[in-house]
Amino acid sequence: MMMMNGSSKVMARRLVKQLSPRLFSTTSTILTVINEPATTINVGCGGLFESRTGGSMAEWMRMPGGVGVGVRYASTLALNKDDKVVKKQTTNGDAEKIETTETAIASYWGVGPSKITKEDGTEWKWHCFRPWETYQADTSIDLKKHHAPTTFLDKIAYWTVKSLRFPTDLFFQKRYGCRAMMLETVAAVPGMVGGMLLHCKSLRRFEHSGGWIKALLEEAENERMHLMTFMEVSNPRWYERALVITVQGVFFNAYFLAYMVSPKFAHRVVGYLEEEAIHSYTEFLKELDKGNIENVPAPAIAMDYWRLPPGSTLRDVVTVVRADEAHHRDVNHFASDIHYQGRELKEAPAPIGYH
Numbered sequence: 381m382m383m384m385n386g387s388s389k390v391m392a393r394r395l396v397k398q399l400s401p402r403l404f405s406t407t408s409t410i411l412t413v414i415n416e417p418a419t420t421i422n423v424g425c426g427g428l429f430e431s432r433t434g435g436s437m438a439e440w441m442r443m444p445g446g447v448g449v450g451v452r453y454a455s456t457l458a459l460n461k462d463d464k465v466v467k468k469q470t471t472n473g474d475a476e477k478i479e480t481t482e483t484a485i486a487s488y489w490g491v492g493p494s495k496i497t498k499e500d501g502t503e504w505k506w507h508c509f510r511p512w513e514t515y516q517a518d519t520s521i522d523l524k525k526h527h528a529p530t531t532f533l534d535k536i537a538y539w540t541v542k543s544l545r546f547p548t549d550l551f552f553q554k555r556y557g558c559r560a561m562m563l564e565t566v567a568a569v570p571g572m573v574g575g576m577l578l579h580c581k582s583l584r585r586f587e588h589s590g591g592w593i594k595a596l597l598e599e600a601e602n603e604r605m606h607l608m609t610f611m612e613v614s615n616p617r618w619y620e621r622a623l624v625i626t627v628q629g630v631f632f633n634a635y636f637l638a639y640m641v642s643p644k645f646a647h648r649v650v651g652y653l654e655e656e657a658i659h660s661y662t663e664f665l666k667e668l669d670k671g672n673i674e675n676v677p678a679p680a681i682a683m684d685y686w687r688l689p690p691g692s693t694l695r696d697v698v699t700v701v702r703a704d705e706a707h708h709r710d711v712n713h714f715a716s717d718i719h720y721q722g723r724e725l726k727e728a729p730a731p732i733g734y735h
């Protein structure tokens with residue numbers, strides 16, 4: 381029998397907790413009811429888009445006692461323990477219909493969720509974002525803009541990103557759905573780290589940030605919504621979740637240190653990362669156009685977040701996500717340029733409002 385000492389047990393417990401966050405944490409008490417067999421469109425990270433029928437073990441994990449725990453939908457809904465979810469997915473290409481019946485929990489604190497409606501008066505169903513956070517992406521943005529690296533620092537930033545592309549290409553190859561999902565877990569880190577550091581700097585120096593804290597946090601949130609969107613059509617496997625944990629541990633700390641030492645360099649790196657993201661999503665679109673990846677209906681979360689018209693597909697989603705990346709590219713190269721001019725970010729008003 382394998383013996384584990386105390387610290388090994390703690391580490392093993394933490395790993396299991398990380399790998400199955402929704403199974404063992406907040407959603408372990410959610411009662412999920414699947415009324416009828418659902419057709420689930422799933423981008424397996426094995427590489428191909430699969431269409432399959434029925435809630436299988438991969439999609440729904442059964443707890444002892446027959447309680448089903450939603451793996452994906454719990455990520456986009458904030459439900460109370462007494463909430464019931466009736467999950468249906470149409471097969472005709474329309475967005476998923478998620479109906480929630482919430483049992484109100486009396487709150488002494490008066491902070492219960494308020495009912496929010498859309499412009500047309502219908503109820504807003506998302507808890508993870510609100511109608512005023514939705515927008516239409518600027519798909520006319522120039523996708524070809526490139527910052528030519530001329531200084532030594534820029535060249536390091538450029539080649540750092542280029543060198544990261546090699547193992548990424550090797551690992552994912554043409555599995556663009558999986559690649560997008562995994563890379564968004566990285567892309568959502570810099571905005572949060574930069575915003576956090578600017579926040580602390582603002583406090584330390586008793587000065588305004590010029591709106592850059594908000595701009596960078598908006599970027600982080602936007603990237604996280606990219607991830608939430610691709611999660612709706614993907615299903616990461618345990619080793620991919622483990623990889624994300626490892627990469628996050630390394631990248632968060634590396635970017636934190638880089639931003640502390642040289643925000644000029646850090647923003648330039650992100651600018652180049654975004655250029656690579658544009659390239660990846662362009663390749664993704666090519667594969668969709670060739671028919672190598674099935675152009676499935678756009679997930680409901682994407683329809684509402686980007687205010688997509690009815691009938692939108694995965695291609696439309698990838699197009700708006702790519703436009704977002706182009707905007708992040710511009711914002712981060714701009715931020716780096718401000719530093720290059722010997723100025724601080726607060727001296728140039730931040731581009732707030734567009735994600």
Ligand SMILES: [Fe+2]
Nearest residue numbers: 564567603606
């Ligand atoms: Fe992104």
Ligand SMILES: [Fe+2]
Nearest residue numbers: 567654705708
């Ligand atoms: Fe981005």
